[in-house]
Each structure stands twice: as C-alpha cells, then as structure tokens.
Amino acid sequence: MSAALRTGGVLLALSVILMVLGNFVTPGFLSFTQVSTQLKISAFLGLFALCQTFVLLAGGEGVDLSVGAIGSLGGIVGAALLQGKDSALLAVAALMGTAGAAVGTISGLGVALLGVPPLVMTLAIASIVNGGLIIFESIAQPPIAASPFLAQLAGRATWGAPNIVLLWIVVGLAALWFLSATAWGRKIRSTGANARVALLSGTHITLVKVSVYAISGLVAALSGFCLIGYVGAAFLGLGDAYVLPSIVVAVIGGMSLAGGRGSYVGVAAAAILITVLTSLLATIQIGEAGRQIIFGCILIGFLLLNRRLERAA
Amino acid sequence: MRSLRHARILPSLGMLVVVFAMNVALQPDLITRASLSSNVATFAPTVLVSAAQAIIVLMGELDLSVGAGVSMLNCALSTLPELAGWGLVPTLAATFGIALAAGATNGALVAYLGLPSLIVTFATSAIWFGVALAFRPQPGGSIDPALNELYAASIAGVPIALILILIAIGLWSILQRHPLGRQLLAVGGNPTAAFHAGIDVRWVKFRGHCIAWCFVYLGSLAISAQTLSGDSRLGLPYTLTSVAAVVIGGISLAGGRGSVWGAAFGAIALGLVANVIYFAGIPSIYQEFFKGIVICIALSFTFILGRRTIE
Numbered sequence A: 001m002s003a004a005l006r007t008g009g010v011l012l013a014l015s016v017i018l019m020v021l022g023n024f025v026t027p028g029f030l031s032f033t034q035v036s037t038q039l040k041i042s043a044f045l046g047l048f049a050l051c052q053t054f055v056l057l058a059g060g061e062g063v064d065l066s067v068g069a070i071g072s073l074g075g076i077v078g079a080a081l082l083q084g085k086d087s088a089l090l091a092v093a094a095l096m097g098t099a100g101a102a103v104g105t106i107s108g109l110g111v112a113l114l115g116v117p118p119l120v121m122t123l124a125i126a127s128i129v130n131g132g133l134i135i136f137e138s139i140a141q142p143p144i145a146a147s148p149f150l151a152q153l154a155g156r157a158t159w160g161a162p163n164i165v166l167l168w169i170v171v172g173l174a175a176l177w178f179l180s181a182t183a184w185g186r187k188i189r190s191t192g193a194n195a196r197v198a199l200l201s202g203t204h205i206t207l208v209k210v211s212v213y214a215i216s217g218l219v220a221a222l223s224g225f226c227l228i229g230y231v232g233a234a235f236l237g238l239g240d241a242y243v244l245p246s247i248v249v250a251v252i253g254g255m256s257l258a259g260g261r262g263s264y265v266g267v268a269a270a271a272i273l274i275t276v277l278t279s280l281l282a283t284i285q286i287g288e289a290g291r292q293i294i295f296g297c298i299l300i301g302f303l304l305l306n307r308r309l310e311r312a313a
Numbered sequence B: 001m002r003s004l005r006h007a008r009i010l011p012s013l014g015m016l017v018v019v020f021a022m023n024v025a026l027q028p029d030l031i032t033r034a035s036l037s038s039n040v041a042t043f044a045p046t047v048l049v050s051a052a053q054a055i056i057v058l059m060g061e062l063d064l065s066v067g068a069g070v071s072m073l074n075c076a077l078s079t080l081p082e083l084a085g086w087g088l089v090p091t092l093a094a095t096f097g098i099a100l101a102a103g104a105t106n107g108a109l110v111a112y113l114g115l116p117s118l119i120v121t122f123a124t125s126a127i128w129f130g131v132a133l134a135f136r137p138q139p140g141g142s143i144d145p146a147l148n149e150l151y152a153a154s155i156a157g158v159p160i161a162l163i164l165i166l167i168a169i170g171l172w173s174i175l176q177r178h179p180l181g182r183q184l185l186a187v188g189g190n191p192t193a194a195f196h197a198g199i200d201v202r203w204v205k206f207r208g209h210c211i212a213w214c215f216v217y218l219g220s221l222a223i224s225a226q227t228l229s230g231d232s233r234l235g236l237p238y239t240l241t242s243v244a245a246v247v248i249g250g251i252s253l254a255g256g257r258g259s260v261w262g263a264a265f266g267a268i269a270l271g272l273v274a275n276v277i278y279f280a281g282i283p284s285i286y287q288e289f290f291k292g293i294v295i296c297i298a299l300s301f302t303f304i305l306g307r308r309t310i311e
Helices: A002-025 A032-057 A067-082 A089-114 A118-140 A148-155 A163-181 A183-193 A195-200 A205-231 A240-252 A264-283 A287-312 B002-026 B033-058 B066-084 B088-112 B117-135 B145-152 B160-177 B179-189 B191-196 B201-227 B238-248 B260-279 B284-310
Strands: none
Touching: A002 A264, A002 A287, A032 A067, A032 A163, A032 A183, A032 A205, A032 A240, A032 A264, A067 A089, A067 A118, A067 A205, A067 A240, A089 A118, A089 A205, A118 B238, A118 B284, A148 A163, A148 A205, A163 A183, A163 A205, A163 A264, A183 A195, A183 A205, A195 A205, A240 A264, A240 A287, A240 B117, A264 A287, A287 B117, B002 B238, B002 B260, B002 B284, B033 B066, B033 B160, B033 B179, B033 B201, B033 B238, B033 B260, B066 B088, B066 B117, B066 B201, B066 B238, B088 B117, B088 B201, B145 B160, B145 B201, B160 B179, B160 B201, B160 B260, B179 B191, B179 B201, B191 B201, B238 B260, B238 B284, B260 B284
16 A cells, blocks of 8 residues: 555656646646646546556456447437436436446456457457447437536536546545455455465455456446536547556556556556646647657656556565 | 467458358459459558567567557658658668667567556557657658559569568568577467576567568558558557457467467458448448457357367
C-alpha cells in the first residue's frame, strides 16, 4: 500500500507541476474552471481505467479491449431507452449495468474456460458489440440525447466540486475497499500474483477471472452511460477513444501487466496526470504533429520512471 | 516439431478454403486471371503487415505501432520527392531507412530497456503518427506513378504483388532454417531457457524487430503503389487487422509457436470475408457485425482444434 501511495503521490505532484507550468504558457490554465474541467475529463478516463485495474490485477495477461465498445453500448442503448427524459433513469442504469456485466461475462468465460488470450477475446467481443450497435443505430434510429439528470451529473457542481468527480471519488473508494478489505477482492489479487498457489489454496480461479471481466463490463457500460451527459448525445464509437489510454493510465499508475500488483490510488493519479498532459499539449501552439510526438516521448519517459519507482520499492 | 507447426496452421487453412469456396460460389468470375490478380494486389499490404506482426508475436511481443508506421512510410514516400527533389529510387531508399530506424527504436525500447511492448508500441505509434502528420498534415501529394506500374506488372505471368508475398514467405522459410529464426522462436517460447542456452535474448529481439519492419516497409510500398498519394490515417486500421490475422493464423500470443504462413492465410481469409459479405449483398451496416462473428468462429476453431492437437 505504501508503494502505491508513493506512486500516486509522485504522479499527482507531477500533475500539479504540469498545471503550474501550463499557467506560465497559457495564463488561466490554473483557474478554477480550468482545473475542474480537467478533473471532469480525468473522471471518465479514471473510470475506464478502473475496468483495466480489475482485469490487470487478476493477471494472466489480462487487459480489456472491449471497454470502449461496452461504453458505447451503455451510452447508445441507454440514450435510446431514456428518450431524453429522467423518468426511467434508475431502471435504465440498472439495465445498462447488467448488459455490460453480461458482455463482460462472455469475455471472461472465453478467457477462463477456453483459454483464449484476453487481448484477442476482448477484441473479438468489441467488434461484435460495435457491429451490433451499427445495426441498431441504422435500423432503429433511436433518440440520442442525454437526459437532464445525466447532463447535470456531468456538467454541474455541488459545493464547487463537479458531480461526476464526486461520483468518481465514491466509486474509486468503493473499489479500493472492495479490493483490499473483502475476501473476494483479496482472491482477485492472489489469483493475479500466483494463479497456481491461489488454486491450491482453494480459490475458484475460473470464477475469479470471470468476475473481473464482468465487473469491468459493468463499470464500462455505466461510465459510457454517464459519458453521454458530458458529451450531450450518444454516437457510434463513443467509448473508442478510451480503450488504449485506459490501459496506458493503469500501467503508468503502477498496475503490473503480469498481474497481482498495483493499486487504484496510483491509477487515479495517473488519469489526472495524462489528462493534464493532453490538455497542456493542446493549449501549446505546436500543431497536431508535434503534440503526438511529444505525447509519445513523454509516455516512454513515464514508463521508464515507473520502472524506477517499482525497482526502488 | 514439424507436424506440430503444421497442426497450428490447419484451422486457418481450413477457414481460407471455406471462405474461398463461398467467394467463388457468390462470384463465379473470381477464378479468372484478372480477378485473382486484382484480389492479390488488394490483399498484399495486409499480408505483408501481418507477416511483420507474426514475427514480433512469435518473439512473445506485440507491435501496436505497425499501422501508424505504414502511415509514416506512406507520407514519407509522398513527401520526400517534393521536399528534397528526389527521384523514386532515393525516396525508396530513404523510406527504407526510416522503416529500419522505427523497427530499431521499437526493438531497443522492448529488448534493451525491457519496457512492456503493449504499452511502449502504443507510445511509439503516437510518435510515428506525429511524424506522418509532420510530413503531410492533410491527405494529398503524389507518388511516382512508376511505382503503380511496377506493382501492377507481372514477371513471367506472376503478378508483382504475389511475388512480394512469396518473397515474405520465402524469407521466413530461409529464416526458419537459419540460427536467427530458431533463436527468435526460442526467445518467444521461453526467454529464460533461451538465455541459459547461451542466446543473447536482447540482441535476438532487437534484430527480430528490424526484420519485421522490413515487412512493414514492403506492406507500405504495396498500399502506396495503389493509392499513389499520402494520407496520415491510411495505415491505422492495419494494426488491429494484423493482430487478428496473426491470431486466426494460429500463432500463440504467448510467443514461440506458429509460423508466418498462418498469418498470411489469416490475412487473406479476412480479406475474402469482406468480399463474401459484399458479394452476398449483405447491407453494409451488417458488415462489422459479421466480421466480428467470423473472427469469433475462427478463434474458437483455432483454440479448440489447436488444443486438441497439442494436448
């Protein structure tokens, strides 16, 4: 835990330094509205990275490339069912969560029972879900607008803190508690650390593995559902932009690709850091080409830094 | 060992035969010379990039930057002539240099710095994409039409596109009999054992990446010869397609098992699936969905059959 806190601390300190630097480059970067916008964007990235946190923690080269497609599913089908009104909000949210968990369960079964590599399994599932959404959009032409409540959740603030950020904090704390204080959470970690030992000590590792993909699907679908409040409307490919960044954020946040190590504290800090970095690069007048190159180079730098922190610990 | 290697190719070969038969049934004039060679010309870029991905996956790594790499090379091909006033040959040579440099960069980061390839090639893909944009912020420019004529030509009745594919597979066959090829497989199968057997694991992986990027270069030439212009987004879809082809081709993502043949079959099968969907008159909105289903079916064959033959 202390290692996770240190990683999180270093990454958060880097984000603050970047924000201060950004204020020199673009005055107003440190303003209240700017910072809360940054945190809102971080919240969505952080929620998608939470999916990866669970899957990575359970090991077996676990990554989930279907979070984007499932997020789009939650957003598009959710908006279609809401029809721009709040009347059935909770029921629709529950339905979307269930749908996401169901899709995740299919991936989990493929990984745990058939032994398909997670990368491939979730990629295949993603293409089916995305394909299904294309058919749904073209045939049903459903309503795509967010409901007033979702717009408030993503757009408004309570006592100065954006609602979605408060939600992120609550979900993040719940995940931290689940992973460290419950028996199932500890089983996920021990399966990732050493599946053989976990199996021999009586853990049902197939069930553990299926459960992390189900949780990932649940979180992804609900994040996509909330995302339409922020974007304003659902569209095909809504969640696609989060797929690879969510994995990158989880790894920079200290999750081991080998499984069993890392904490969501570091991942959440990494989500803020990457968001600040991206928007700082967007404010500098260097053009898209330069931005991409700097982003790639800094990412490699973070990977190297990350390894140093890991070795020190 | 040899029969085992062939066993892993069988599912993809079977799929290829089935999809080809479906394609012929739907489009009887497919088996004419003109139609076959135009299909080969279309599939060649995917086959070549998949061959590159296959070599990297056989070493137990993954390269998410091949697609952006194809874009970068395509933009270099279309920009260098007007930027430096070069003819076709110096442009081709310089672009080959860029490809080797990209492969060497990935190889150094993965092999010598030991960074996870999944994440680090995502980072380098941003860099390649940035370089592509620097060469060509907007789609456009032009590539010497001689490249297109060369690509459409044939030697002794064999289209150049097919020769490119044969070269890729031929190179792999030579490599397999060469110590480096065996070392690539050994490093992918069990790096610790390879290390104890006296193999310089890092040097092998580094060279493997450089060889793979020679194929990325050929793939980029093949696609550029068809479009004859530069587009920084042209190559991006190749990343995921090449991974899918490799997996359908029965190459283990854990490394060490499979062959470039499988990836070539997988890539051609994926291309034929698109043909079948088109000629079956299935509305375009269903394409993505059916493609996903086909990949899933191929996957389950690969895993169920593959398991049985190995266990």
